[in-house]
Amino acid sequence: MLNGIPASDGIGIGNVLIIEEHSLEYTPKTVENPDAESQRFRNAVDEFCKNTLEQANNLRKSTGDKEAEILEGHIAIIKDPYLCGEIEKQISDGQCAESALEYMCDMFISMFSAADDELTKQRAADVRDIKTGVLSILLGVQEVNINLAPSDTVLVAKELTPSMTAGINKDNIVGIITETGGKTSHSAILARALEIPAVLSVENAVSLLSAGQQVVVDGMEGIVINSPDEAQLESYEQKRSAFLTERRELENYRGRKTVSASGEEYELFCNIGKPDDAIKAVESDGEGVGLFRTEFLFMDRNSIPTEDEQFEAYKKAALILKKPLIIRTLDIGGDKDLPYLGLAKEENPFMGFRAIRYCLKNRDLFKTQLRAILRASAFGDVKIMLPLITTVDELREGKALVEEIKSELREKEIKFNENIQVGVMVETSSAAVIADLLAKEADFFSIGTNDLTGYTMACDRGNSDVSYLYSALQPSVLRLIKHIIECGIKNGISVGMCGEAAANQMMIPLLISFGLTEFSVSVPSVLKVRKTISLWTKQEADKVAEKVMLMSSEKEIFDYLKTVI
Amino acid sequence: MVSKQLTLTNAQGFHMRPASVFSTAMGKYSCDVTIKFNGSDYNAKSLLNIIAACIKCGSEIEVVCSGSDENEALAEAIQLIESGLGE
Known part of the structure; x- marks a missing residue:
């Protein structure tokens, strides 16, 4: 088995053609x-x-x-x-x-x-x-004409050049393996557009595979199986047909609005981590970005990125997207360390000096980021989201800094969106409980269920002795989610969810019933979530939610929801 | 010789497409067309030279035309850059 980067979903089973x-x-x-x-x-x-x-x-x-x-x-x-x-x-x-x-x-x-x-x-x-x-x-060298490749061909090359890819035909090419490239390389974008499974950056693929050999390309897991045995072939053929059936079904939801069976419209956004991922958000038919994590900009380097570097990255995402883009300010600390910031080792990092707490104490760094985001707001529908808010004071301080930078930019006649929204990522139990107070001063809420669940259940999902507690379906977590959404509605602000729970089929009817208006999910989940939402009427969802809110254990809720989805 | 200082306002900067639009337009004239940027001179009729200059949005450049049809060339250069290079 060879490993690489999963670059285009699907399973391809075919014979190797090496493009030398x-x-x-x-x-x-x-x-x-x-x-x-x-x-x-x-x-x-x-x-x-x-x-x-x-x-x-x-x-x-x-x-x-x-x-x-x-x-x-x-x-x-x-x-x-x-x-x-x-x-x-x-x-x-x-x-x-x-x-x-x-x-x-x-x-x-x-x-x-x-x-x-x-x-x-x-x-x-x-x-x-x-x-x-x-x-x-x-x-006078003849280039291989990929157009003439026999059916069930898996292309194997060091690198696919644009002129090679031009000859690729979906009818005969069932998989692509290259030694270079990543998820956003030209070959990957093309493979996804053609819906051909692809695994890229497979080391020494050209020398390890031989012409005519049968291989399985698993573009979801990023693996290549050379000379599969009978059992492997059978299991992959099943996986392949299940994948194709689902893809065909989900394709019906592409280009459509996200609407429940009773006609309520929802926003269906994506969570991304890099400006280039905005391409994938667009490809997957996401209606915007509900969470742009900015940490990547600060990682794999030795110094804080400059304002211009950040501005270019945010602007790039906004320009690719041409749709709403919620940028979360730096969420560093906790399990995410950056050596060059010299963060002290903490006994209890998740309860410690992270995210908005760190940013409010390190104003230069925070203001640089806010300035870059504000400048990017001239190029698209950009919003600011503050992570790990626990008090109203933190929100006020954050908003005051945004205002301060706005007046700086005004003085310098640098363009930005005067009405940029500043929202709260509601992910601590404290923020959830005081959602009524926060909603009066925030422009929007986005519920981060991953941390909200962890903090509320006081449990580390990575610790197998306690991870059984970690579930957004816990009655306590559900009550908080319901409360947050109700407070948002009462104060006329939109409430979204950017945690994993937003894509959970069991959770979706509850969220519809509570009144969530924006679902932000991982790129591959978009069409699936649109489908799930389309299956529920508000009335049916209300009935389910009503029952669930009377149940007193996670297991009871889980077992019940399993019967209704 | 005629010249003008200009600010590049199209979002992409002088990348593939804008650079291609500009170099093709300048290629029609017989005069020499040069872009001065960051202390260097770049042949404005050459797509590759313009790309190599890495001129980003917001940059100040000077377009210099020199030759018999320099006025016409400069006028078109100004018009193209001010209108955002077909973006």
Whole structure:
């Protein structure tokens, strides 16, 4: 079994086709007739453009404009007058077309790779792809035509280039395995668009797998099974057909509003951790982002990210999304440590110096983040959410800082949304109990059921001796959730939920009955939750909730809910 | 030679598409067109040169045109940048 990154859901069972990179070696030589060599170069460029345009048109039909535009960009690049001019200049100095092309392309590849800007870095891959394409034409190397692959083919390659992916056809390609790339790489986005299971970043896949060998690609778990036995094949075939049936069913819910059977409309948002995940939120048909965790920006580095770095990340997510984006301010401490902040070791970190508590004491860091969020609010429907609130004072302090930064920005004539909403992530028992007080001063609530359950039940879900207590269906937790929602409704603010419970099929009828208006769930759960919501009428949900609220044990509630879903 | 200081206002900055729109438009003119940014000169008719400059939204740049049709070229450059480069 080989492990990699699960990049596109589904199970693929098929035979390996290895896409080898051709050796594009040649012996550089001095040309005697530069004019003829220039002509040879121009012919190769023409052929490259013709092939690429054809691929772009095919791709437009199969996956849409965005993918096709990448290839059309290749035509724009190779036709760059500076690039062509320099190449022809070198040819007229006696260099052969191959080495002139390679020299110029390599120059831009290294220049782009060295940029500290993600978008510019991506262009290096484009130039590399163009170099390979034109060199192949100049050297007369035939590229593998993936279009002609037999049915039930699993593609295995070091890296899929956009021009390779253009030939991928859902009818014969049942899986993709590459040695590079992650969830947001070009191959992953394409694989998901084509609904082909993919496992990326599988180390040494090309040398470990052999052509024609049968493999299973599990794009959900991120594993590849080479030469599966009978039992494995059977179990994966079942898994595959169950997956396809469910996918087909859920696809009916794509592009629809989130509505209960009795007609109430809900907002169905996603929880994300990186700006790039906004792409996945859009792909999964999420109607916005209900929780953008900002910790990732602060992780895997040695210093606090600058205001501009944060601004770029928040703006990027807002621009990709074009829908509501709730940004949670830094939730550090507890189990999430950042060595460079020098947080003291605590006896009891979950009860300690974390999230809003840390931010209010480290104002420079907090203000930098708030300023970046406010600046990003000029580019989309951005909202601020404060984590781990336990008192009204904390909310007031947070809001006062937001106002302070607003006036700073006003003075500097920097654009931002004057009416930006500041909400509370209700995840402590204290906040839940004083939800009536908080609701008077917060612009919205979002219930974080993971911590709310842990704090309320005074239990660590990671400790197997006590984890049996950890359930959002505990009568105490349900009472708090109901109270929070009622307080929100009474004060005319919206109440959402961004904890795992929002996607729980047993929980959904209760949330509908209590009056929750926004569900924020993980990206893969969106369509499933939309389906579940559509199955309940408010009246039926009320009946269920009424019964549940009379029950006195989690087990009783669990067993009952199991019978109604 | 004519020139003008401009602020890039399109959200993406000078990336693939905006850079492509701009370089193609400038390619029509016979004069030299240069973007001065961060102390360096970039050939504005070259998509790759513009991308290599990594010019982000909000950056101050100077567009310099020099040659027979410099006035027309500069006028179009200003119009394109001020209108957000087709974004």
